[in-house]
Amino acid sequence: MSESIKRSASPQAGEGAAKRVRIEEPASEPAGAAAPKAEPAPEPAAPAAPKTEPATAESSAASETKPARDPRPNRNTGGNLDTARAGGTGRAETEDGETGARLPKRKVAVLFGYCGIGYSGLQINPGVKTIEGDIFDAFCTAGAVSKENAVNPVKVGLQRAARTDRGVHAAGNLLNLKLILDPPGIPPGTLVEHINTKLPPFIRIWGLTRVQNSFNARTSCDSRLYEYLLPTYVLLPPKPGSAMHEMMLKWQASEEEALAKSSKSDEEKAAARASKTPLQELLEHDFWKTQGTEHTYQEDVSAKKKWRIDAAHLENLRGAFAKYQGSHNFHNFTVGKEFRDRSAQRVMKRLEISDAKEINGTEWVSITFHGQSFMLHQIRKMIGLLVLVGRLGAPASLIPELYGPARVHVPKAPGLGLLLEEPFFHGYNRKLEDARARPGGGQGEDREFVEYSAFKGQMDEFKQTFIYDRIMQTEEETAECVCIASSLSFALADPLDARFAKWLNYLDVFQGPDFEYLNPRGVIPTAAILKVGEERRAPGGQPKGSRLFGDDDDEDAEALKGGNLADLEG
Numbered sequence: 001m002s003e004s005i006k007r008s009a010s011p012q013a014g015e016g017a018a019k020r021v022r023i024e025e026p027a028s029e030p031a032g033a034a035a036p037k038a039e040p041a042p043e044p045a046a047p048a049a050p051k052t053e054p055a056t057a058e059s060s061a062a063s064e065t066k067p068a069r070d071p072r073p074n075r076n077t078g079g080n081l082d083t084a085r086a087g088g089t090g091r092a093e094t095e096d097g098e099t100g101a102r103l104p105k106r107k108v109a110v111l112f113g114y115c116g117i118g119y120s121g122l123q124i125n126p127g128v129k130t131i132e133g134d135i136f137d138a139f140c141t142a143g144a145v146s147k148e149n150a151v152n153p154v155k156v157g158l159q160r161a162a163r164t165d166r167g168v169h170a171a172g173n174l175l176n177l178k179l180i181l182d183p184p185g186i187p188p189g190t191l192v193e194h195i196n197t198k199l200p201p202f203i204r205i206w207g208l209t210r211v212q213n214s215f216n217a218r219t220s221c222d223s224r225l226y227e228y229l230l231p232t233y234v235l236l237p238p239k240p241g242s243a244m245h246e247m248m249l250k251w252q253a254s255e256e257e258a259l260a261k262s263s264k265s266d267e268e269k270a271a272a273r274a275s276k277t278p279l280q281e282l283l284e285h286d287f288w289k290t291q292g293t294e295h296t297y298q299e300d301v302s303a304k305k306k307w308r309i310d311a312a313h314l315e316n317l318r319g320a321f322a323k324y325q326g327s328h329n330f331h332n333f334t335v336g337k338e339f340r341d342r343s344a345q346r347v348m349k350r351l352e353i354s355d356a357k358e359i360n361g362t363e364w365v366s367i368t369f370h371g372q373s374f375m376l377h378q379i380r381k382m383i384g385l386l387v388l389v390g391r392l393g394a395p396a397s398l399i400p401e402l403y404g405p406a407r408v409h410v411p412k413a414p415g416l417g418l419l420l421e422e423p424f425f426h427g428y429n430r431k432l433e434d435a436r437a438r439p440g441g442g443q444g445e446d447r448e449f450v451e452y453s454a455f456k457g458q459m460d461e462f463k464q465t466f467i468y469d470r471i472m473q474t475e476e477e478t479a480e481c482v483c484i485a486s487s488l489s490f491a492l493a494d495p496l497d498a499r500f501a502k503w504l505n506y507l508d509v510f511q512g513p514d515f516e517y518l519n520p521r522g523v524i525p526t527a528a529i530l531k532v533g534e535e536r537r538a539p540g541g542q543p544k545g546s547r548l549f550g551d552d553d554d555e556d557a558e559a560l561k562g563g564n565l566a567d568l569e570g
Contacts, residue, residue, distance in 0.1 A: 103146070105156070105178040109209040109217065109450050110135070113171045113459060115202040115466040116415075117474065122164045122173070124153060131203060132160070132175070138198035143183030144191060153177065159217040161423040162224055165376065165570040167415045169467045171459045172206070172422035172452045176217040181208070202466045206455040209448050212432070220428045220450075223349060224569070225370045225421040228383055228413075229471055232356055232363045233304040234500050235313065235390040237282040240293050242508040244515065245283075248392060251519050252279055278316075278393035279520045301501045305362045313390070314365075318353050320389050321367070323399035324382060325351055332402045332410050333382055334375035338532065339405040347372045360472055368421070374569040383413035388507070388518055398522040407530045409514040414503050416474055418570055419467055425450040475499055 112135065120128040124136065136158070140150040149155040161174040179191075186194050192205050199205070238244040259272055276284075291303050331337045331344040338344075350370040356363045367386075369379055388411070389398065402408065429449045452459065477499075507515075513527035 103180050103183070106181050107157070107176065107178050107211055107213055107215065108181070109211045109215065110175040110177070111206040111209065111450075111452060111455065112173060112175070113204050113206065113462050114169060114173070115470050116164060116167045116169045117202075117470060119167070121166045121168075122160060122162075122170075124158075131164075132158070134199060134203055135175070135195075135205070138195050139177075139179060141198055142186060142191065142194055144179045144181070144195070146180065161217040161221045162374075162420055163568045164420055165415060165568065168570045169419035169470075170421075171419060171463045171467065172455075173420055174217050174221075174423055174450070176211060176215055179208070202470075204458070204462055206452065206458060209450055210446065211428075211450065212435075212447055215428060215450075220425055221373075221423045222426050223370060223372050223424045224374065225368065225424070226374070226379055226570070227419050227421050228367045228369070228379060229417040229419075229468070230365050230367055230383065230387075230413075231305070231475065231500050232309040232365055233307050234387050234504055235309060235317070236287055236304055236307060237285050237391050237393075238508045239300065240288055243511050244392070244508045247515065248279060248283055252283060255279070255520060277520060278395075282391070282393045297501075297505065301499075304501065308358075308363050309356055309365075314353070314356065316396075317386065317390050320396040320399060321351055321353055321386060323396050324348050328400075328403045330375065330378055330382075330403070332408060333378045333385075335377060337375070339407070344375070346374065346378070360476070362472070362475065376568045377412050377570065379418060379570055380412040380415060381410045383417075384411040387413060388515065392515075392518045393520055394518040395520065395522040398518065398524075401517075401522065401524055406517075406524045407532070407534070408517050408524060408528055409530060411507060414500060415570065416471055416500075419463070420569075422452050 114122075114131050116122075116131065118129070119131055122131045124130050124132045132153070136145070136153055139145045140147075145156055156177040156179070158175060158177040162170070164170060164173070181191060182188050183191070192208060195205050238248065255277070259269055262269070264272070287303075287307055291300065295303070325348055327345060327347045329339065329344050330346050331339050331341060334344065348369065348371045350368075352366075352368045354366040354368075356365050358364075367383065369382070385399065385402070388394070389396065402410070429451065432447055432449060435447075513525070515528070517524040517528040519525070
């Protein structure tokens with residue numbers, strides 16, 4: 001867990017930084033794993049000068065009397081923002097798009113952070129509240145985007161490094177676009193401070209960095225670092241009597257039957273029965289022996305939050321997590337991709353699970369993912385499978401099986417615990433350094449490296465107040481979620497604000513063969529394999545996945561309707 005989160009830790013959590021188990025990527029990555037680099041867009045040919053007709057008295061009068069149309073009410077109307085032109089002539093552009101010295105626009109990287117609770121994701125989307133929408137509005141209001149260009153962000157070439165999903169947070173994310181850096185009425189050098197006064201406190205601009213015309217926020221990004229905060233009680237086994245617990249009992253009976261029919265001697269069979277398997281230990285877990293099965297849901301949740309993970313259980317979790325290391329086909333960990341889709345191949349560079357920390361009476365672990373890039377719901381599904389392996393006793397060897405062609409139902413963990421720490425631009429910074437070393441320097445002389453080191457103190461404080469504390473607070477709430485900014489309140493209406501306990505309850509009552517692949521042998525049975533196009537099974541009276549519980553099929557369908565999923569992450 002990051003250093004700043006310790007300020008909320010209770011005395012029982014102990015002192016000192018949390019120990020992390022680092023899983024480092026080998027020196028040479030698998031062939032073909034590196035993401036392709038985008039080539040700079042070629043300079044467009046200079047347009048031919050348009051013919052001009054002599055002005056007449058009538059035309060002059062008409063131009064003077066015709067009122068100017070203000071397009072601002074129609075801005076943020078959506079569109080494919082990923083097709084915005086990244087390059088340009090290399091010269092400053094004025095607010096009306098012609099080259100010159102009047103109100104020049106400069107291509108900049110906008111470094112910013114946000115709490116995603118209450119927002120429908122990062123990217124501008126017509127009719128819904130988004131992070132980009134609020135930021136773009138603030139730039140327009142400040143005059144950093146002209147009225148003519150305020151109609152649509154495409155006009156200023158807006159692009160983003162990581163397009164986070166609904167409710168996901170970011171300590172550091174990045175946009176690039178062309179801005180008027182010294183708009184009228186704002187003292188020079190104070191644009192960032194001015195913009196922050198126009199934004200809610202849970203969205204902060206850290207800084208603006210001049211970038212080369214070839215810079216593209218998404219394709220210039222080498223890798224991304226994400227963190228997921230997980231309460232450890234989610235690793236407790238299912239409640240006795242639940243559908244998932246009954247499935248575990250069937251597995252145990254099957255193991256007993258197989259042992260009885262085996263050719264082992266009576267002594268070997270007796271020794272096997274005396275040595276408890278991971279499945280047996282979970283079925284006889286001390287928590288449910290003490291808690292019993294007669295308590296209400298709320299009473300069970302209160303008791304679960306007092307439970308603490310032991311060192312052996314945590315090490316087993318780290319061992320399973322290590323199976324994600326390297327380059328793999330993650331088609332089972334997203335939506336809309338089949339096994340043969342080459343874009344499902346992703347690289348995990350470094351993975352860590354911290355020691356557990358007690359915060360406000362609940363124990364948490366911080367799980368970090370450093371990868372080249374991620375697909376829609378990928379991290380949430382990786383967490384979902386990790387939790388199921390931990391609470392059902394499936395072997396870690398099951399995880400590599402999911403990189404194969406068999407398609408299975410991997411549930412999404414709540415988006416509440418997910419945040420983007422920062423994107424990295426090492427390749428672009430090296431390119432800039434090389435440009436500075438060459439005679440003349442080109443655009444390297446007056447451009448800066450794209451990095452967050454100068455803002456780490458502000459980012460850590462922001463994470464603590466508006467992300468970590470917010471995650472802990474939302475986990476404690478049931479019916480209503482009040483954002484830290486007192487002016488914003490909303491009901492718990494989507495899965496990303498759902499409590500982890502409700503997500504577990506949904507999984508435990510799920511009926512059908514979907515999760516039979518989590519058996520103690522680590523073998524995927526035919527009954528659990530989904531057909532092409534299926535995301536989950538719904539036999540008989542099985543209810544649909546719920547937005548409240550974070551496994552909603554409609555949420556995935558809405559994302560797929562959006563088309564371009566290339567940069568939608570989390």
